[in-house]
Amino acid sequence: MLENFINIIRKLNRKRNYFTKEVKLLILSFKIKKTKLDLSKINKITIQACKNGLGDAIIISGLPKILKSQGYQVTILTITKNAFLFENNPNIDKVICLDKPLTKRQTQILKYLECDLFIDPNNKTSYSNWVFKVIKKIKPKHTIGFNYPKTYRIYDSIINYSDYSSHFSKRFIYILRHINIEVKEKEYKYDLYYPNKYDLQVERILSNYQNKKICIFTPYASSERRSFSEKQVQNILNLLSNYPNLITIVVGLPDKINKLCQSPNVLINSLDHFFYTVSLVKHCNFVISVDTSIVHLSNAFNKPLISIYSSEVDIFDPRYENNNVYKPNYDKAIQIIAPGDTAKNLDINILQQYINKYLTT
Structure with missing residues (x-):
């Protein structure tokens, strides 16, 4: 009985707070x-x-x-x-x-x-x-x-x-x-500008791999739900390291990517400014990403992309589906929707099919 009464009070308080906010907004x-x-x-x-x-x-x-x-x-x-x-x-x-x-x-x-x-x-x-x-x-x-x-x-x-x-x-x-x-x-095209010094540094690094294809891999997004699990990330890195003609560069938040185990043909990005990531995407051959900022960067430079999305709707208006509103939106991109509303449910074999298809065509 008491619990029901408390729930009613909470509901009334929420309605009152919403009404108060609406009045303030109108004023x-x-x-x-x-x-x-x-x-x-x-x-x-x-x-x-x-x-x-x-x-x-x-x-x-x-x-x-x-x-x-x-x-x-x-x-x-x-x-x-x-x-x-x-x-x-x-x-x-x-x-x-x-x-x-x-x-x-x-x-x-x-x-x-x-x-x-x-x-x-x-x-x-x-x-x-x-x-x-x-x-x-x-x-x-x-x-x-x-x-x-x-x-x-x-x-x-x-x-x-x-x-x-x-x-x-x-x-x-x-x-x-x-x-x-x-x-x-x-x-309508994205329009990015940044100092030339970032390109010069990235070009110096990539000059060591002139006979290789470069893949940029972003395994973590801003939310856990849209990020791969640690096990998935390591399995994907093991998969990518098996391609002798491919160098994979992992980009993302340093506190997360620096914990990853080293694999052959895999580099963990140590360049700290986001413009280095911009330049890496600009100079790569293709991108794999769960993070939409990297997805939009790939669009800006028209790079082949495998993007992984988790089903989401706008919290203020659920009629807007974020998988559509923030999709890659260009011809060279593939959008994979992970099942169960989280990237952690994606079968890595599906990702492997797309990687194989790209590297063999």
Whole structure:
């Protein structure tokens, strides 16, 4: 009896908290008058990329180049750990790092940022109240958002997006069309820039293996569910080491990959910056990955890819299946969906078939 009573109280508290958050969000989103989109007054565009992870940032990288080609000035708002991916991009005029909550210095920077158009490519999430505060600080002339109800007045233009099975990059096609820039889905390309020193170092290392094919292997993702087990990883490395014409380079978080046992023809990447991984993917022959950031890198350089996904849905809107939203999305990629919602259930023999097929054709 007491347990049922406690469960009812908890349920009521959850409903109250949700209602309170919704009220706060509505208050934050309120503004007296919305503006109409006038492209003749749009010059400086700000893209909100703070909510997105590293893989998402790679996908977003294609947008500034298109905007820049049309004469727009581009500012990227990002989290500090992703800023390096944008800082060398000549199509981006300004990169601003933001924290949650905003610091006083960041608040001042936003206050004086000139912004004609603010683009938020994401749906409503737990991050929305923070994004609304950012918009309020900037006070852009016009804002574009996705799928928000009309009660949220902070977005002047709301794009109704229901392509639940489409790739994340399709959102940018919708945005570009909204501002009269016509781009086909196949024409949207990721656009990465980094200092030449990373290529020079990688080229020096790979020069020792000129008669070998190079495979980049990423066995671990950001979550355990999407990662291989230690036994699987070792079995895959043993498998790959049996190919005499192949050098496999394992990339990923050092604290995980450094624990792996050495195998013939297998190297554990010791180069610490992510740009070394970018360069390794750029210079390799093919990629095997459970990590979507490496998947999107492979897309950027059009590399043959065997990708392993675990079935997932968006926690805020289960109509979006992440296997589709963040799929490789190019012709040279193979996408394997692991059974039972985890990479640990994948039969390695399936992976071996694809490796054999690639190495013998």
